[in-house]
Amino acid sequence: MLVKSLAAFGLVAPASALLRFGCSQLVIERLDPLVTPGLAPSPHLHQIIGGNAFNVTMDPTKDISKEATCTTCQFSEDFSNYWTAVLFFKAKNGTYHRVPIIPNLGFEGAQGGMTVYYMQDGLANYQQSSKVTAFKTGFRMLIGEASYRSKPQAARFRQITYTCLQTPATRFPETMDFPTKPCPAGIMANVRFPTCWDGKNLDSPDHMAHMSYPETGTFESGGPCPATHPVRVPQLMYETIWDTSKFNVKEEWPETGQPFVWAMGDTTGFGSHGDYVFGWKDDSLQRAMDSPCYVNCPTLKTQSVTAMNKCSVPKTVTEDVDTWIPELPGSSTGV
Ligand SMILES: *[C@@H]1O[C@H](CO)[C@@H](O)[C@H](O)[C@H]1NC(C)=O
Numbered sequence: 001m002l003v004k005s006l007a008a009f010g011l012v013a014p015a016s017a018l019l020r021f022g023c024s025q026l027v028i029e030r031l032d033p034l035v036t037p038g039l040a041p042s043p044h045l046h047q048i049i050g051g052n053a054f055n056v057t058m059d060p061t062k063d064i065s066k067e068a069t070c071t072t073c074q075f076s077e078d079f080s081n082y083w084t085a086v087l088f089f090k091a092k093n094g095t096y097h098r099v100p101i102i103p104n105l106g107f108e109g110a111q112g113g114m115t116v117y118y119m120q121d122g123l124a125n126y127q128q129s130s131k132v133t134a135f136k137t138g139f140r141m142l143i144g145e146a147s148y149r150s151k152p153q154a155a156r157f158r159q160i161t162y163t164c165l166q167t168p169a170t171r172f173p174e175t176m177d178f179p180t181k182p183c184p185a186g187i188m189a190n191v192r193f194p195t196c197w198d199g200k201n202l203d204s205p206d207h208m209a210h211m212s213y214p215e216t217g218t219f220e221s222g223g224p225c226p227a228t229h230p231v232r233v234p235q236l237m238y239e240t241i242w243d244t245s246k247f248n249v250k251e252e253w254p255e256t257g258q259p260f261v262w263a264m265g266d267t268t269g270f271g272s273h274g275d276y277v278f279g280w281k282d283d284s285l286q287r288a289m290d291s292p293c294y295v296n297c298p299t300l301k302t303q304s305v306t307a308m309n310k311c312s313v314p315k316t317v318t319e320d321v322d323t324w325i326p327e328l329p330g331s332s333t334g335v
């Protein structure tokens with residue numbers, strides 16, 4: 001079943017009231033309607049989950065919750081789209097293979113995809129003790145910078161990390177760069193978004209300036225929002241589990257480091273990024289945020305894993321990314 005307490009998995013108890021849910025893969029292809037709308041193919045390969053209104057343009061004036069007819073997410077009123085870059089393994093002979101994605105603990109049966117969190121509160125009492133304002137129709141954001149390759153650069157972002165899974169339940173430690181040793185149960189890529197909104201702009205030219213981190217501390221520690229970005233929104237977080245296990249033969253690793261590389265050619269891990277296009281139906285997300293949710297949320301409608309897996313969109317960029325390939329898709333176009 002989808003709805004179990006995190007404690008049942010032996011995970012550390014969460015320090016907040018939250019929604020936690022699985023979404024199956026919608027499509028894996030070279031599109032990025034947020035950063036390069038209208039461009040097909042986009043510079044690098046993405047893996048996308050959520051509603052089937054996802055396409056190359058995604059006109060920001062349209063309400064995708066009204067355009068979509070299905071979603072790969074457990075909560076069937078969530079037609080948002082969520083995406084990240086795709087991870088590849090680079091073999092010693094120089095060819096690449098896409099690393100498969102597997103579902104998280106509690107979401108067995110889902111085809112690939114991600115686990116999504118909307119955290120309502122950061123206080124360590126399991127209770128919701130303050131309000132968050134849900135995102136609005138047309139809202140979009142990006143966090144992370146695909147061209148970053150160093151720790152000082154990536155330090156601009158808080159909490160874009162990796163967990164080297166010893167078992168599916170491993171949650172610590174988190175690192176900002178790729179794990180340097182084989183991870184028996186895969187690599188979990190964690191992307192946490194900023195939680196303070198300027199209250200006016202649904203998007204911004206870099207897709208980040210309308211958002212800010214708390215002035216001090218973190219969302220989890222109850223840090224206050226700055227005056228420029230006074231509206232406290234839920235903390236959105238993605239977890240993607242890259243099943244690196246079949247690439248863990250040390251003899252096949254390069255002498256100089258680890259063999260995994262993001263689709264944009266990043267072998268460091270510092271270029272990790274996540275994209276979000278809001279698409280919850282009507283006030284469903286605000287309703288959920290206003291109720292005491294813990295993993296599941298009684299005010300929300302859910303659908304079966306079978307229904308999640310059934311939703312998909314046809315690929316518009318057709319290229320073979322499921323065999324050994326001589327170079328990364330789009331490698332000639334740069335980041
Ligand atoms: C993409 O989806 C939007 C709605 O979100 C629709 O208006 C538009 O026609 C679609 N474009 C393409 C190229 O399919």
Ligand SMILES: *[C@@H]1O[C@H](CO)[C@@H](O)[C@H](O)[C@H]1NC(C)=O
Nearest residue numbers: 091092093094095096252324
């Ligand atoms: C490259 O190496 C991989 C992994 O060992 C292997 O499966 C693949 O067949 C090799 N490709 C070529 C062209 O040698």
